Amino acid sequence: MKNSILTFLAGAFFGAGLALSGMTDPLKVVAFLDIFGFWDPTLAFVMGGALLVFGGGYFLLRGNIELPGNPEEKISSNLILGAILFGIGWGLGGFCPGPAIANLGALRLEALVFVPTMAIGMMLVQRIYRIDG
Amino acid sequence: MNPDYLYGFLGGCLIGGGSLLALIATGKIPGISGVFGRLLKPKQNEKGWRLVFLFGLIAGAALLFHLSENASIFRVPDGRNWIIYAIAGLVVGFGTRLGGGCTSGHGVCGMGMGARDSMVATGAFMFAGVVTVLLFRLLTS
Numbered sequence: 158m159k160n161s162i163l164t165f166l167a168g169a170f171f172g173a174g175l176a177l178s179g180m181t182d183p184l185k186v187v188a189f190l191d192i193f194g195f196w197d198p199t200l201a202f203v204m205g206g207a208l209l210v211f212g213g214g215y216f217l218l219r220g221n222i223e224l225p226g227n228p229e230e231k232i233s234s235n236l237i238l239g240a241i242l243f244g245i246g247w248g249l250g251g252f253c254p255g256p257a258i259a260n261l262g263a264l265r266l267e268a269l270v271f272v273p274t275m276a277i278g279m280m281l282v283q284r285i286y287r288i289d290g
Numbered sequence: 291m292n293p294d295y296l297y298g299f300l301g302g303c304l305i306g307g308g309s310l311l312a313l314i315a316t317g318k319i320p321g322i323s324g325v326f327g328r329l330l331k332p333k334q335n336e337k338g339w340r341l342v343f344l345f346g347l348i349a350g351a352a353l354l355f356h357l358s359e360n361a362s363i364f365r366v367p368d369g370r371n372w373i374i375y376a377i378a379g380l381v382v383g384f385g386t387r388l389g390g391g392c393t394s395g396h397g398v399c400g401m402g403m404g405a406r407d408s409m410v411a412t413g414a415f416m417f418a419g420v421v422t423v424l425l426f427r428l429l430t431s
Contacts, residue, residue: 163315164339168346169353170308171320171394176354176361178301179294184365190416190423199298204397206302207309212402214310228319229405230390239389240396240411242381244418249426250378251367253393254386255322257379258344259351265364270372271379278383279327286388 175259178203183251183267190248235286297360308350309398312343319403321395322347323386369430389415 179185179199188197218224230236247253252260252271260268312320316339325340355362386392389411391400396415400408 160315161339161342164312164342165346165349167308167312167315167320168343168348169350170304170311171343172308172347172350172352173354174301174304174306174308174350175347176301176351177304177358178298179361179363180298180301181351181355181361182363182365183370184367185363187367187423190419191427192420193424194427197294199292199294202295202298203302203305206299206304207306207398208302208402210303210306211309211398212306212404214306215313215403218310218314222314223317224313225317225319225403227403227405228400228408230407232407232410236389236407236411237414239385239387240414241418242385243389243392244385244415245422246378246381246385247393247415248419248422249381250370250375252375252378252382253322254326254382255347255392255394257382258322258326259347260364262348262352263355263362263364266372267366267370267375270375271382274376274379275383276326276330278380278385279323279387280330280383282384282387283327283331 171255172259174203174207175256178206181256181259183256186251186253186256187248305394306398306402309394309402313399315339316343319395319399321391321399323383323392324390324395327383327387369426385415 175181180203189200257268257271309320328334329337329340396408396411
């Protein structure tokens with residue numbers, strides 16, 4: 158129960174952070190990727206803040222409490238191909254998974270279309286490549 | 291300085307803090323594509339915390355949308371209709387599960403834990419995103 162409350166709060170911080178930072182606005186995300194147009198660097202500040210707190214917290218805490226180790230895996234062709242495909246979809250819509258799901262609550266048409274097709278894409282990979290875990 | 295950058299930084303701190311709290315509470319790396327994707331697997335036992343985390347995410351965003359006009363800004367970029375969003379969702383779902391992570395799993399958690407494969411993946415999806423936005427603009431304008 159205590160862990161469920163913490164997990165809910167963790168999700169709520171994450172969702173509030175997405176909205177506060179402007180990352181739930183697809184145009185702002187596309188503007189970050191539009192370095193040859195009207196570039197908006199906000200997303201870099203978001204990544205900076207997130208990495209500072211998550212990375213800093215992880216390295217401070219990992220000696221004191223039990224936490225998962227570095228999840229690094231061998232760099233594979235699937236990693237590169239998957240990341241490139243993700244980047245293409247990200248640039249098309251300005252949605253990555255978190256902001257798309259965050260916009261479900263506001264019933265945005267774009268999120269209501271995007272999240273189900275994202276689920277289909279994920280299920281396809283999980284079927285074809287038999288990803289475990 | 292542009293106030294958007296400050297809100298971006300503060301929002302990023304909340305994203306990082308939420309990710310860290312989920313890591314501590316569950317012992318699992320809380321990348322959004324992994325959390326959501328595993329909910330779709332028929333033989334997955336640990337669905338409870340994943341659902342709770344995603345409901346929290348929707349609730350936290352909804353609260354901010356309600357509290358702040360600025361946070362609730364939603365603009366669809368030029369030339370994108372719902373068909374583009376349907377295709378984008380399919381490609382993002384396929385790519386994030388094939389590549390083992392998204393902006394949060396690779397970009398925040400993996401890079402924050404020092405994983406080199408996450409740095410490579412983040413570089414690759416940023417590069418692909420930049421090229422896609424450029425090509426989309428050139429082809430549609």
